[in-house]
Amino acid sequence: MSFEGAIEDLASKVESYESSLGTEEATKTAVVMPFVGRVLGYDVFNPDEVVPEYVCDVGTKRGEKIDFAIVRDGRVQILIEAKKIGEPLRREHAGQLVRYFHVSNARIAVLTNGRDWHFFTDLDRSNIMDEQPFLRLDLADIDPYVLPELKKLTKDEFDLDSVLAAAEELKYVSAVKRSLGDLFATRPDDFVRLLISRVYQGSITVKVRDLFDGIIQKALAQFINDRVNDRLKVALQGGAPAVGAAPAVAADAAATEPVSNELETTLEEIEGFQIVRAIVVSEVDYSRVVGRDTKSYFGVLLDDNNRKPICRLHFNRSQKYLGLFDEEKQETRIPIDAVQDIYLHAEHLRTTAGRYAP
Numbered sequence: 077m078s079f080e081g082a083i084e085d086l087a088s089k090v091e092s093y094e095s096s097l098g099t100e101e102a103t104k105t106a107v108v109m110p111f112v113g114r115v116l117g118y119d120v121f122n123p124d125e126v127v128p129e130y131v132c133d134v135g136t137k138r139g140e141k142i143d144f145a146i147v148r149d150g151r152v153q154i155l156i157e158a159k160k161i162g163e164p165l166r167r168e169h170a171g172q173l174v175r176y177f178h179v180s181n182a183r184i185a186v187l188t189n190g191r192d193w194h195f196f197t198d199l200d201r202s203n204i205m206d207e208q209p210f211l212r213l214d215l216a217d218i219d220p221y222v223l224p225e226l227k228k229l230t231k232d233e234f235d236l237d238s239v240l241a242a243a244e245e246l247k248y249v250s251a252v253k254r255s256l257g258d259l260f261a262t263r264p265d266d267f268v269r270l271l272i273s274r275v276y277q278g279s280i281t282v283k284v285r286d287l288f289d290g291i292i293q294k295a296l297a298q299f300i301n302d303r304v305n306d307r308l309k310v311a312l313q314g315g316a317p318a319v320g321a322a323p324a325v326a327a328d329a330a331a332t333e334p335v336s337n338e339l340e341t342t343l344e345e346i347e348g349f350q351i352v353r354a355i356v357v358s359e360v361d362y363s364r365v366v367g368r369d370t371k372s373y374f375g376v377l378l379d380d381n382n383r384k385p386i387c388r389l390h391f392n393r394s395q396k397y398l399g400l401f402d403e404e405k406q407e408t409r410i411p412i413d414a415v416q417d418i419y420l421h422a423e424h425l426r427t428t429a430g431r432y433a434p
Contacts, residue, residue, distance in 0.1 A: 079227055081362025082114045087215040088354040090161075090191055097161040097190065104143060107190035108158045117231035118146055125231075130155075140172040145182070148234060154184045161190040167207060177205040183236060184229065191215050195226075197243050210247040222246075260296050268292055345374040348389045348415045352376045355422045356386060356429035365429075373399065384432045387425060391415075400424050403431065 077085065090107055097103045113120040120126045130145035130152070146154035157173040159165065167174065170187050177185045177198075185196040185205050194209035211222055225242060228235040259267050265285075272280050272288045349367040353376075356365060366380040374391065378384035388399030390409060397409040398418055410421065418425075 077114070077357060078362045079115065079230065080223065081357040083215070083218065083223070084350075084354050084362060085357050086110055086115060087218060090215050094161055094191065100158060100160045103161045103190040104158045107161065108144070108156065108188060111188075111193075112144060112146070112156070116146075116229060127152075140176070142172060142176055151181045153182055153234075153236065154186060154229065155180065155182045156186040156188065159187070159189040163189045165189055165192055165194050167196075167205070174205050178203055183240060195229075197240060199244050199247065206247075208247060208251070210243040210250075212250055222250075260300070263289065263292060263296075341369045341374070342391065344391050344415055345369065345389055348391065348418055349374065349376055351415065351418045352387060352425060355419070355425050359426050359430035360433050378429060378432045386429050401428055 086107070089110075093106065097106055109120050112118050112126060118125045120128075125147055127145040127147060128143065130142040131140070142155050143158045144156040145152045146156070155173060155177060157170050159169070165187050167187070173185050173187060176182075177196075183197055187194045187196070187209075191214065193213040193215075195211040195213075196205050196209050198204055198206060199210065200206050211225055213219070213222055213226060225239060225246060227233055228239045268285065268289060269280055271292055272284065276284065276288070278284065346367075353362060353365045360378060364379050365386065366377050368375045368377060368380065372390075372392070374389040375382075376386045376389070378386055385401050385405060385407075387401065388407065390397035390399060396412050396415075398412050398421060399407045399409050400421060401407055412418065412420075
């Protein structure tokens with residue numbers, strides 16, 4: 077399974093059984109170890125690669141343990157401390173991680189609750205773990221921009237120098253993105269006044285402020301929606317593949333279906349596409365599963381080839397349908413009430429995808 081497919085597969089599992097992970101040990105077993113093993117590619121059962129309960133005596137502190145230490149070339153490179161799933165991640169609650177980072181060879185420290193992963197280094201002061209992470213991964217809302225940097229920490233592509241070189245920019249880009257998110261969500265007074273001053277020439281009275289608050293809220297929502305739709309259209313029509321998307325595979329004229337330039341890919345269609353991708357990664361590589369929108373349906377194909385249809389999403393009507401294919405590639409439309417109902421047909425989707433493999 078590809079790196080991206082492993083992340084998406086683990087994310088779907090976390091969503092499925094998050095409510096059952098009531099302890100830190102359960103979180104480590106069900107999520108953290110699979111992340112280290114399947115996503116990062118280290119052998120969690122080989123103590124020369126992954127050391128569980130790594131003892132880290134520091135000064136008068138004796139017998140403290142780090143949950144996992146990842147070793148490369150006989151040296152500890154990455155330290156991981158895990159909390160119970162859902163528990164807030166705060167640096168001050170990771171005392172032994174902070175203390176041992178100070179005296180170890182490790183340049184990367186990871187604090188996680190299974191769903192959220194915070195990666196730290198020592199940008200601010202040498203050998204002192206930073207207050208803020210340089211990279212954050214949320215398995216419930218994966219940011220594709222962090223994946224290339226995370227991939228540099230995997231066993232096969234480990235490149236610590238490159239990670240550290242990009243860490244400062246990553247740290248501040250992430251911080252700015254979060255600040256923008258807060259501005260859009262909370263619309264503080266100074267932010268609203270700045271926007272009003274750009275479009276309104278009169279005095280900004282309380283009445284004007286109240287009037288523009290609703291206008292700005294609507295404009296921001298439309299702006300975000302427009303940007304999302306523009307990006308999805310470009311990615312799905314082959315102009316610029318999104319992270320993890322497969323490159324277009326040439327097909328003959330009979331196998332190619334024209335794509336309208338007046339399409340509007342909906343968020344429900346994208347959600348359905350991601351669900352199908354997560355389901356079929358057990359049979360085919362994640363990057364081979366490609367979405368293609370048309371006027372009448374959203375198609376999910378293997379290798380971007382119409383001869384290899386996995387399913388169709390008929391979501392542009394009041395009653396949603398999932399189009400499933402048999403061995404003769406004949407489509408049967410199954411009515412569904414919600415996008416999540418796609419999971420009820422997981423076995424059929426896996427069989428269809430597997431039929432086209434390799």
